[in-house]
Amino acid sequence: MDRWLRGFGLASLVANVGIVVTGGAVRLTKSGLGCPTWPRCTDESYTTTPEMGIHGIIEFGNRLLTFVVIAIAVAALITAVLERPRRRRLVTLGLVTLLGIPLQGVIGGITVLTNLNPWVVGLHFMGSIFVITTAYLFWRRVVDAPVTAAPPRPLRHLAWITTAVSLAVVVVGVIVTGAGPHSGDGGAKRNHLDPELISQLHVDLVMLLIGLSVALYFAARIAGAPTGPAVLLIAVELSQGTIGFVQYFTHLPIVLVGLHMLGACLVWIATLHALHATRSPDRAAVPAS
Known part of the structure; x- marks a missing residue:
């Protein structure tokens, strides 16, 4: 079962x-x-x-x-x-x-x-x-398996900050899409925001997210915590960022836009994975003092 x-x-x-x-x-x-x-x-x-x-x-x-x-x-x-x-x-x-x-x-x-x-x-x-x-x-x-050892508090705080910025990247990415040409139907309206301006904000947040993810890797390494989740997050972010830049400069071909949507989901899952790696111990798994 x-x-x-x-x-x-x-x-x-x-x-x-x-x-x-x-x-x-x-x-x-x-x-x-x-x-x-x-x-x-x-x-x-x-x-x-x-x-x-x-x-x-x-x-x-x-x-x-x-x-x-x-x-x-x-x-x-x-x-x-x-x-x-x-x-x-x-x-x-x-x-x-x-x-x-x-x-x-x-x-x-x-x-x-x-x-x-x-x-x-x-x-x-x-x-x-x-x-x-x-x-x-x-x-x-x-x-x-249940977690019994508490992660360093600064590491967990950094993981939460990284998660918040990752969510902001996704939200702003959705707004960028609403300003772009792929509306789903020829007669559908757009959000009338400046595509270049909102795209630049999206890029800035992505750069911040990558920087925080690198910091998370080094923080985990110093704390003796697993670094694999941070490495995975950085790899997914770089792949997604590459697709994003290519699609922008090739005028948003639908295949790349579709891959970028998949990449947004994968970045979020990788972010959750990095956050999950710093979770607090389960109460039932903590030995009684």
């Missing part, structure tokens, strides 16, 4: 990242209004029709994937309840992940009803970041 729990936990994390990528494909192929209404695909049908063409197929296909992600989350939650009934936090994380997915579906529906308003689209992406966070924490709680 424990093997199933690990598998469902990882599958839930991967599926929630995957649906971000497919959602990006909807927007990048201008299929955001392939189904022009919600919860139906058209006023008369819940499914796409031949007249709607490839855009309808892409949008409706992404909606169907939501049910796959929900099914995996249900399986993970049920397995957690059956396997470890006394671990309430694990079950809570599984439940929050499960409830977050249909909530994301509702926000996605609102994006359609608001004609792909860029601020609502951005909220939809940040909702995915939240669900990815809970799915990651669920999986880590399954695979990790």
Whole structure:
């Protein structure tokens, strides 16, 4: 049963990242209004029709994937309840992940009803970041051994600062997207911010994040803590930054934009991994004095 729990936990994390990528494909192929209404695909049908063409197929296909992600989350939650009934936090994380997915579906529906308003689209992406966070924490709680030794407090503080800046990078990146050309539909509005100005702010935050991640590596090394999470974070950041610069100077080709969306999820997961490595001991694992 424990093997199933690990598998469902990882599958839930991967599926929630995957649906971000497919959602990006909807927007990048201008299929955001392939189904022009919600919860139906058209006023008369819940499914796409031949007249709607490839855009309808892409949008409706992404909606169907939501049910796959929900099914995996249900399986993970049920397995957690059956396997470890006394671990309430694990079950809570599984439940929050499960409830977050249909909530994301509702926000996605609102994006359609608001004609792909860029601020609502951005909220939809940040909702995915939240669900990815809970799915990651669920999986880590399954695979990790209990922590008994407290990390140095300055190291943990630095990890939290790095996490806050990483979140800011993601948020500003979403705003940059709302100012760019890939709106999801030819008639969708943009947020009317200066793309160059907001892009420069995004780059500045990325540089700050890389600097903090390097500092986190050296702090972990000095403290005798594992340095692998910081190394992984730096590697993912540099890869994502390279894609970001190339896409900017090549006028945002859709393939690179899609990879950059995937990279945003991976940067956030790597950030969570670095933060998780500095977590406090579990109360049940601390020996009684």
